Structures are given as C-alpha cells and as structure tokens.
Amino acid sequence: MNYWLVKSEPDKYGWHHFTEQGRAVWDGVRNYQARNNLNAMRLGDQVLYYHSVTNPGVVGLATVVREAYPDPTVPDDPRWVVVELEPVLAFYRAVPLARIKAEPLLANLALLRQSRLSVMPIRPDEFELILKMGQQ
DNA sequence: GCCAACGTTGGC
DNA sequence: GCCAACGTTGGC
Numbered sequence A: 001m002n003y004w005l006v007k008s009e010p011d012k013y014g015w016h017h018f019t020e021q022g023r024a025v026w027d028g029v030r031n032y033q034a035r036n037n038l039n040a041m042r043l044g045d046q047v048l049y050y051h052s053v054t055n056p057g058v059v060g061l062a063t064v065v066r067e068a069y070p071d072p073t074v075p076d077d078p079r080w081v082v083v084e085l086e087p088v089l090a091f092y093r094a095v096p097l098a099r100i101k102a103e104p105l106l107a108n109l110a111l112l113r114q115s116r117l118s119v120m121p122i123r124p125d126e127f128e129l130i131l132k133m134g135q136q
Numbered sequence B, C: 001g002c003c004a005a006c007g008t009t010g011g012c
Helices: A015-021 A032-040 A097-102 A124-134
Strands: A003-008 A046-051 A057-070 A081-096 A119-121
Touching (some): A003 A124, A015 A046, A032 A119, A046 A081, A046 A124, A057 A097, A081 A097, A081 A124
Parallel strands (some): A003 A046
Antiparallel strands (some): A003 A119, A046 A057, A057 A081
C-alpha cells in the first residue's frame, strides 16, 4: 500500500464536485515528476485530497480505482497518463496548510519542499498523522 | 493583486 | 550546454 497527495484547485475541481461525481479521471498532469508518481500508483492506494490556492489544505481521502493509462484528452501525446480516483471520506475538519507547516513531524512533506508538485508520495507515518488531524 | 519558485522554450 | 525570457503555480 502506497500513500499519495494530489492537489486540485477547489474552484476548478473541488472535493465537493469530486464526491458529487463519485469518481474522477485525474487528467491534466503535465509535469514529468508528477506523471511518474501517477504511474507508480496501485489499485487501492490511499490518496489525500488537497485544495490549493483557495483555503489551502487537505480536505478528504480518496483511493485509486484504476491504474495509469494514456491521458485521453491528449491522444496524440503519449507522454501523459491519468489514473482514476474515488472518494473514501471527507475530513471531519480540513487540515489547513498552516497546521501542516506548524507540525514538526510534517516538515519533510514534499508539499512544503516542492510547492509546485501536484502529485506526490507521502510516508505512512505522515499519512496517518494527517488523517488523524482531519478526524478530530 | 503581488510575487517567489520553478519548469519550459528558444537563441546562441 | 548555457542562460535569459516567459508562462504557470500557488501562498499570502
């Protein structure tokens, strides 16, 4: 089991929209490092759902329901892939970026170190902590 | 709205 | 291969 974090702008594709649809094709990733992370996702992996820009923070948990395949929105460009995600649970309370920054145990999160990466791996202990922070 | 970080493009 | 210019992301 692997753990990940994906970013989305709530004004473009927010958690609410995601849960209404019940399933998302995670398209539009155009960064090689993020793409490599999509390729490494396996069925059942756990994915933290992060809102960027507007009220930045982790708002929910999703899971991988289909592994990487070519991005259908760019059929002529084989470089890019998508995965499919389904919502698992909404956080009782969102974990704002400010709380993540204030938590020493999360100081090594890629979220803080590589501000522009939109798909990133999370260590199991980091994942458990963020999940716990969202449920209290 | 501003600005820093950073990835990409293109000239040389 | 280097680097300046430029576009995008994302925090504040």
